[in-house]
Amino acid sequence: MAKKQDSLLKLDRIDRSILELLQQNAELTNQEVADKVGLSPSPCLRRVRALEQAGIIIRRVTILDHKKLGLALTAILLIGMDRHTPERFAAFESEVAKLPEVQECYIITGQDADYMLKVVVPDMDHYHHLLLNRITRIQGVSGVHSSFVLRRVIDSTALPLNYLS
Known part of the structure; x- marks a missing residue:
């Protein structure tokens, strides 16, 4: 490569x-x-x-145990947008950045979606509220497909460095 x-x-x-x-x-x-x-x-x-x-070390953080804090439900959301314009995407990204439940947000390809979000909430009731009252109300969101994490098999923040020469 x-x-x-x-x-x-x-x-x-x-x-x-x-x-x-x-x-x-x-x-x-x-x-x-x-x-x-x-x-x-x-x-x-x-x-x-x-x-x-050099910007290789960006920041140092403390990783918390989500379960011990009562954040038992992790969901992966695939978000579809109604228009693919820079303004629409910028507005969505600005709004989603305000949601503390969103841990990760990616623009993606290869799916019938434009964004993938990873969200963490206490339970299904909180997820339902987040979805219906916050995420689907962001201008431009045309569809949401949710999947729920049953178990974290690998949960790492470490980047692979073995490929560096």
């Missing part, structure tokens, strides 16, 4: 190791990361800062 070498930052084995460690546990101290990748703390910190400045 062809690589876009021009647009990718050159990452060496140590950079990749740093990224893999931080994807698994962003709470690691610089000293812990440095020890695991075989660097002293100062060069390790310089590399982390360089990865941040």
Whole structure:
């Protein structure tokens, strides 16, 4: 497979190791990361800062247990739009960004839909309210197909780094 070498930052084995460690546990101290990748703390910190400045590390977050917070229902929605104009899409994206239940939103191809959303809510009643009172009221939404997650088989935020040379 062809690589876009021009647009990718050159990452060496140590950079990749740093990224893999931080994807698994962003709470690691610089000293812990440095020890695991075989660097002293100062060069390790310089590399982390360089990865941040290059925009590779965007932010560090805390991942919460959705079930322990009472958010037991995850739904995948396929959204169809009535018109395919930049204005219509921008308006939809602006409105959907205001919904805290929406965890992910993608423009997609290959389906009878324009967007795919991942939403998390406490239960079916909350989902019903979100769907009928918020999502279907966004101008331009012409159809919604919902699927419900029965079990999370893989639930990862880590990106695969093994393909980087």
